[in-house]
Amino acid sequence: MGIEERQMNYSNIVIDHFEKPRNVIEGCDESALSGRAGSKSAGMLVEFCLDVSDGVIEHAGFRAWGCPHTIAVASWLTEEITGKGINEVQSLDLDMIASQLELPAEKWNCVLMAEDALRDATKGTSH
Amino acid sequence: MGIEERQMNYSNIVIDHFEKPRNVIEGCDESALSGRAGSKSAGMLVEFCLDVSDGVIEHAGFRAWGCPHTIAVASWLTEEITGKGINEVQSLDLDMIASQLELPAEKWNCVLMAEDALRDATKGTSH
Amino acid sequence: MKPPVYMDYAATTPVDPRVAETMMRFLTMDGVYANPASSSHVLGRTARGYVEAARNQVAALLGATAREIVWTSGATESNNLAIKGAAHFYADKGRHIITSRTEHKAVLDTCKQLESEGCEVTYLVPVKDGIVDPQQVADAMRDDTVLVSVMHVNNEIGVIQDVAEIGQLCRSRNVLFHCDAAQSAGKVEIDLSRMPVDLMSVSGHKVYGPKGIGALYVCNEPCVHLQPLIHGGGHERGLRSGTLATHQIAGMGEAFRIAGEEIDAEGQRLRALREKLWNGIATVGGVQCNGCLQTRAPGMLNVCFEGVEGESLLFALRQLAVSSGSACTSSTNEGSYVLRALGRPDHLAQSSIRMSLGRFSTDQDVDVAIEVIREQVTRLRTIAVC
Amino acid sequence: MKPPVYMDYAATTPVDPRVAETMMRFLTMDGVYANPASSSHVLGRTARGYVEAARNQVAALLGATAREIVWTSGATESNNLAIKGAAHFYADKGRHIITSRTEHKAVLDTCKQLESEGCEVTYLVPVKDGIVDPQQVADAMRDDTVLVSVMHVNNEIGVIQDVAEIGQLCRSRNVLFHCDAAQSAGKVEIDLSRMPVDLMSVSGHKVYGPKGIGALYVCNEPCVHLQPLIHGGGHERGLRSGTLATHQIAGMGEAFRIAGEEIDAEGQRLRALREKLWNGIATVGGVQCNGCLQTRAPGMLNVCFEGVEGESLLFALRQLAVSSGSACTSSTNEGSYVLRALGRPDHLAQSSIRMSLGRFSTDQDVDVAIEVIREQVTRLRTIAVC
Numbered sequence A, B: 001m002g003i004e005e006r007q008m009n010y011s012n013i014v015i016d017h018f019e020k021p022r023n024v025i026e027g028c029d030e031s032a033l034s035g036r037a038g039s040k041s042a043g044m045l046v047e048f049c050l051d052v053s054d055g056v057i058e059h060a061g062f063r064a065w066g067c068p069h070t071i072a073v074a075s076w077l078t079e080e081i082t083g084k085g086i087n088e089v090q091s092l093d094l095d096m097i098a099s100q101l102e103l104p105a106e107k108w109n110c111v112l113m114a115e116d117a118l119r120d121a122t123k124g125t126s127h
Numbered sequence C, D: 001m002k003p004p005v006y007m008d009y010a011a012t013t014p015v016d017p018r019v020a021e022t023m024m025r026f027l028t029m030d031g032v033y034a035n036p037a038s039s040s041h042v043l044g045r046t047a048r049g050y051v052e053a054a055r056n057q058v059a060a061l062l063g064a065t066a067r068e069i070v071w072t073s074g075a076t077e078s079n080n081l082a083i084k085g086a087a088h089f090y091a092d093k094g095r096h097i098i099t100s101r102t103e104h105k106a107v108l109d110t111c112k113q114l115e116s117e118g119c120e121v122t123y124l125v126p127v128k129d130g131i132v133d134p135q136q137v138a139d140a141m142r143d144d145t146v147l148v149s150v151m152h153v154n155n156e157i158g159v160i161q162d163v164a165e166i167g168q169l170c171r172s173r174n175v176l177f178h179c180d181a182a183q184s185a186g187k188v189e190i191d192l193s194r195m196p197v198d199l200m201s202v203s204g205h206k207v208y209g210p211k212g213i214g215a216l217y218v219c220n221e222p223c224v225h226l227q228p229l230i231h232g233g234g235h236e237r238g239l240r241s242g243t244l245a246t247h248q249i250a251g252m253g254e255a256f257r258i259a260g261e262e263i264d265a266e267g268q269r270l271r272a273l274r275e276k277l278w279n280g281i282a283t284v285g286g287v288q289c290n291g292c293l294q295t296r297a298p299g300m301l302n303v304c305f306e307g308v309e310g311e312s313l314l315f316a317l318r319q320l321a322v323s324s325g326s327a328c329t330s331s332t333n334e335g336s337y338v339l340r341a342l343g344r345p346d347h348l349a350q351s352s353i354r355m356s357l358g359r360f361s362t363d364q365d366v367d368v369a370i371e372v373i374r375e376q377v378t379r380l381r382t383i384a385v386c
């Protein structure tokens, strides 16, 4: 009897970003915008680092401690927001992100946490 | 895996007498001594019929309703007592009978019942 | 010594070869051996999938939904879980239980235990043929009645109770109804989507599945609650903890699937075999059939022979593997309590034998049985004094 | 996808091929399929013989006598039977129970149930390495203490409790002692002829036997009484009713026989494999072993990795079938209650994995595990923010 992969909670896109996370950073330059949200006791911790020029994100990087979805959401967002204006980032469509990554309902808080971290990074900027 | 006959409560001698009971009678002549003991509600019923001449049992027959041990004990006794004097019958060695027939302890009452039936058959005779 | 002809399918059945093959695939290193509770790896999740597939198979035969099926170690446990579980959970509602004198010991002994805990139990005496009249149940009901437990097919005499009628009655009085269907599942049609039953016990090994696995149907609509019997880990939605025995469950699932597929054809075949057996035996004279001949499970026949004693009969018939009374009680020597409840005098109850035919019974088996019985009953009667 | 390397022998074991072969001989029409309770025919009596032979095999491994072994559906049921059975039977003597926080859920949930019935339970917190100090037990004892339940080998961290010492203490205070030995039987030496234990739970499927079968040792001298959990028919001297599952019992018997034969050599082999695994993993840094490294069952290792999150770790290691916490609780997402009881902070408890090696584990399995763990833990740490 073959071993079949049964109902895993991980979509292909989550697995892809978990296995090959994009734009992982080691630290954040003084000149960049950085923000974080969450804590280990909350089960996840996300940090973004944005190189911004003229209100446009030229490069986005992240680090994250959390479940595969947390890592995948943060990784996916770094690609998504590069080239976007900061004000666009402040009004992300969370539902869209969750459905793009095929998150199970109980994992939507990963998106919220990532959003909080982005807000934290951009909080000093005008809008 | 072979089917093995496991610990049966029936000795070979009991099986032999149960399968081929000796001296089964249909009824009892007026001239013979007849006696019975037990009842269906007691679980066994034994009847003996003895042809006696000069105090000696010339022929013994039985009928019995009961477990295989009851039938075997009665059958075995008809052989055992043939040729014996009536007074010998009145002092049978019950332990000996039980051990000859390899009766399990809980079946000794079969011997007692048979003895009662024999006593009943010979009760009118002097001793 | 040649093995006897097996006529004790009501005590247990051999496992169907298809079931045995299924079971084998869940045992060793090259099979699905992981713990279905091990959700942390794919091997565990795979095992879990098979458990759920089997749950569907069992539900399908009963006309239930998968989530209404709780795995247990057999119908004995199912009966205990159903009766104690309901009595304990609904203790505030009342402490009165109604059952019948001809239930299986797993029901009767459970009720006895509850009596020792302060419950009151009414034991109905079935009418002559072994059938409980629904009116008897109605008459016994009180304001504090919480549960009625009446079996479907009786394990000794094979008669079929009017479960639909009794269920209807219970529902209309808002009383829970448990039915022990260990002897009927896969043999007599059951459709819980139309029968108002709250709790139903079934077993694997009466249907060519493995021993040591069973299930309890727990109705979801209306929703029935139970206090669990076995705690720890919260398996089976908290109703029955313990590692799920994947090979046992898959085996029972396959067995129930096969039974459902073959129920009609097999029922017809067994009814014919039983008719032939009964007609053949009856010619010896002084034979009575215990329980109603019409309303009975296909392969079951229970007869008593006048003028012969029970133990001698059984030994004389040792070429046939038959049972005197229920398998569960035949290790004691007393006459069957079921037959005594039907009013048979002790010596007749005690000279009864249950012959139960099943999937591997042949026409030739029946021929042998008729011949042996005629010969031996006649022989024993010759020896017997009245 | 290639099946992962199985390192979850503490959750369950595959059945040994010799056991599977034994089991097969009790299933189908050409095997010993009859009901062991069917004493009315030779097929049933034969089945009974094998049940008793298996009872001897289980008793032999434990240093017990056959009549002290009661068959159950697994260690979960054994634990329930032992603890509830004793608490109910000896309720007049007292209502206080002592156990530990790191017991299996089958013990803890059973105790919780008894609390809801009015018992009082003291939950000892083991000292740092997961060991219960017998002095803790002594200090917790009261005049109304009826039962102490402390496991032998812990199912999550593998540490071995000082059962002999605790047993001695209980006996001297005239308190019953139950020990859950599901994880130790066949792996760590047990000799009940010398250890003062009143009740001991064991399971088939932790020892290369089938799932769904277990046993409870009930000490005969001094004689321990229990109120049964499952009523009906009076099997197992009234302590556990229900049709005996011959194939399961014979399988467990054979499994225990093999385990006894190989316990020393296999223990040595597994200890060496585990040492190698631990040494290999430790080189990645930031690794802690949960529970005492010295006093532990041969194949068990539980480690936590600093700086990585539990779910990601488990998924990154999906090439290995390992467990986070006990199999029974890993379907919930909370950190292991056992590790929390040992004082591990939540995020560390949660990044723990249990690797349990067994009979079919190879040197190569360990090599794969070391490589995968080093690679993935390093990778996850690169992504992680602190």
Ligand SMILES: Cc1ncc(COP(=O)(O)O)c(C=O)c1O
Binding pocket: C010, C011, C073, C074, C075, C076, C077, C079, C104, C106, C151, C153, C154, C155, C180, C181, C182, C183, C202, C203, C204, C205, C212, C213, C214, C328, D242, D243
């Ligand atoms: C009517 C009935 N109920 C319950 C049982 C017990 O089932 P199990 O053997 O699965 O425990 C049986 C059979 O023994 C039975 O015939």
Ligand SMILES: Cc1ncc(COP(=O)(O)O)c(C=O)c1O
Binding pocket: C242, C243, D010, D011, D073, D074, D075, D076, D077, D079, D104, D106, D151, D153, D154, D155, D180, D181, D182, D183, D202, D203, D204, D205, D212, D213, D214, D328
């Ligand atoms: C220590 C311990 N006790 C009890 C059990 C439950 O045993 P079973 O799976 O046989 O019900 C297990 C395993 O699940 C265990 O590890």
